[in-house]
Amino acid sequence: MRTVNDLFESTVARVGQEPALISPGGTVGYARLNADANRLARRLVAAGVGPDTLVAVAVPRTAGLMTVLLAVLKAGGAYLPLDPAYPVERLSFMLRDARPVLLVRSSRVSVPGAGVPELLIDDPAVAATVAAQPPRDLTDRERRAPLRPGHLMYVIYTSGSTGRPKGVAVTHAGVAALVASQAAQLGAGPGDRVLQWASISFDAAFWDISLALLSGAALVLAPADDLLPGPPLHDTMIRNAVTHATLPPVALSVTDAGGLLPGGVVMSTGDAITRPLARTWSKGRRMFNGYGPTEVTVGIAMGPINGDEEISIGRPLLGSAVHVLDERLGEAAPGEEGELYLAGPGLARGYLGRPAETAARFVADPYGTAGSRMYRSGDRGRRRADGELFFAGRADDQVKIRGFRVELGEIEARLTGHPAVELACAVVEGGLAEARVVAYARTRPGDPVTGPDLRAHLAAALPAHMVPAAVVVLESFPTTPNGKIDRAALRRAPAPAPGCDDVCGMAAEILGVPEARPEDNFFDLGGHSVLATLLARRIRREFGVSVPIRSIFEAATLADIEGLVQAGS
Incomplete structure (x- = not known):
């Protein structure tokens, strides 16, 4: 098994002059990205970062964020991503619970420090210190201890059924198999452009990063506004000539597929995809479906989609296993439903600081080698006689x-x-x-x-x-x-639908609320990016006026949106 550092540095050795990052700030090549990450990694080592230590990262979605993540890994540490959009209480809890040795942030982001030492990456003094470091790759002798595949890579916090979020601790051990599976099926490489769509606070972001930076492809970074499902996402993909994109079905459902990814690859993940949506997006491009909870290294199964056939979640990634088990942990017969138990090198170490919850979900694997574990997913599914896997829903809430x-x-x-x-x-x-x-x-x-x-x-x-x-x-x-x-x-219970043909009526209908008043804010009523896209689409259809989705986000009230419609009439 190899670490992310091994895989990235071997990629740099092959394609050092190829573009690694493409963003509004310009293009960064592999050799420069590697050198920048090495310099910062040495500064992190000096700050106490080493194997199995956590570094909280609060940096906007820029090339600098990728440099920080790679630097944390090169120093031997694991990154804890902090989304600045999260409530202060949530961020404070994550910092208290994870106890990182360092918080790396930019001056554009403010998070509650909770007593954690900080490194402000855009501070002139820090930048000067980092720039003075050697650009070469770090050796184990330069780290605080040798880095091994079993050491932590990242910790991602997920929703917790008890009301307490859980930090899922993922190691480097599953990355090599993940990358090999991506190469075998998705085929990204030099000359390709991979969209970085998922928020860094979700493990799906690592899928985008590994698909690009561990294959020699370029990772396309864009501001959050340009990634909103619908016209902004469509235009961003066209403008950057994206060849590979991984998107959830809800984003696919409100984004026009026309002109996107010609001859390229689209992957659906995060939720079950419908057959009509698959038929739309599988035309003119290769399409895949993926499955895997946060408790594995992003994914555990993947397979191609044919929009005319029943949609499966594919087969296990290289070296992994998905068991369909009955209540007695016996293998369910082909075609019969059971609970999905996941095994392989990509299994997380467990829940950070929660041994009881870890023991309850990561159980002994009777089908593996002595001492091996499997994760009880809580998902239900079935296996066809030919080995193809199908998702059948959740067994809990x-x-x-x-x-x-x-x-x-x-x-x-x-x-x-x-x-x-x-x-x-x-x-x-x-x-x-x-x-x-x-x-x-x-x-x-x-x-x-x-x-x-x-x-x-x-x-x-x-x-x-x-x-x-x-x-x-x-x-x-x-x-x-x-x-x-x-x-x-x-x-x-039916939500009253007012059926109005004004903006307030449309908003109420889309949001499923009894009433929407001119003084109401669309997002305070429960709106989100996808519903904003639907409102913009409805306005365009009913009034023939194109209201930018960004304008809906910026509008303080529905009356302001009504004003935009009237101005455009």
């Missing part, structure tokens, strides 16, 4: 919203943490692009707290993708015959 993993239990736990809430339940409503979480709460009799109050309470603690589109206060919950909350009844 974990869901995917726009490709993001969400534990409904964490939302419910946060909601019941409010002093006025006696009972809470969260459900998913709507189809693929419109999918949203709606939370329901019963409050103490006589308490004046409202649904918007409770939504604001959640927004102060949860990432944006986990904040419910609405919180509805109920006097009582529907129940099943055994007295449990009837979640299906809550999901079936």
Whole structure:
């Protein structure tokens, strides 16, 4: 097994003069990226970074971010990505829980330090110190200890069913198999351009990075605004001549496939893709479906999609295994459903600082070598007689919203943490692009707290993708015959659709809320990037006016959006 450093440095040796990063700030070649990362890595070693130490990283999506991530790995450390858009409470928790030895950030980003030493990469004094370091690759003698594949590579925090986010600790051990599988099926290499779409706070970002920088292709970086699903994403891919892109189905569903990736590769991941969507995107390009929770090195299975056939999640990556097991951990017969248990070198070490939760999910593998483990995914699936795997849904309350993993239990736990809430339940409503979480709460009799109050309470603690589109206060919950909350009844409850032909009416219909007033903010009502794309598309269809999605983000109220429509009429 090899580390990311081994794989990247061998790529640099082969294609040193090829472009590695393409961004609005210019193009950076492999040789320069490697030298910059080596210089910064030596500064990180001097700051105490070494194997199995964590470095929190809060840097905007730029070439500088890639330099920092590579430098952390070259120093022997593991990176903990911090999304500046996360609530302060969430970032503070991650820092307290992970206890990194260092926080690397730029002056453009402010995060709660929580007592962690900081390195400001764009500070002139720091930049001068880094520039003075040698550009050559680091050796194990220069690190605080030799770096091995079993050492940590990154820690990604996921939603936790108990209301407490979990840090998934992933090592270098699975990267070589991942890269070999990417090469065998996706075939990226020198001359290709890979879109870096996923947020760095999600493990899918490492898929983009490894597909490009460990193959010799160029990684295309763009500001978040230019990656919004719909016209911005389409234009960004055209402008940068992207040849390989990995996108969740919800982004594919609102982005025009025309002219994109001619003869290239598109991969769907993060959620189940529909056959009509697969038919659209598999024309004129190769299309793949991927599967893998955060508890593995990004992916565990992958396979080609033919839009006319039943869509599978492919077969296990090289060296990996996906077991379809019954309740007694026996192999399910071909065609029969069971729970998916995952094994192989890409398995995470476990949950950071949570031995009990690790032991519960990472269990002994009766089908592997002595001492080997497998991950109990909580996903259900089946295996066809020819070995092809098919996803069949979740066995618990974990869901995917726009490709993001969400534990409904964490939302419910946060909601019941409010002093006025006696009972809470969260459900998913709507189809693929419109999918949203709606939370329901019963409050103490006589308490004046409202649904918007409770939504604001959640927004102060949860990432944006986990904040419910609405919180509805109920006097009582529907129940099943055994007295449990009837979640299906809550999901079936129709959201009033006003059917208006003005912007407020359109917004209410798209958001699934009873009313949207001119003074309301689209995103405070539960909007997000995909729904903003749908609103822009609806305005264009109904009024013949093109309102930029960025303008919808910047509009303080729906009245402001109405003004843009009138100005364009």
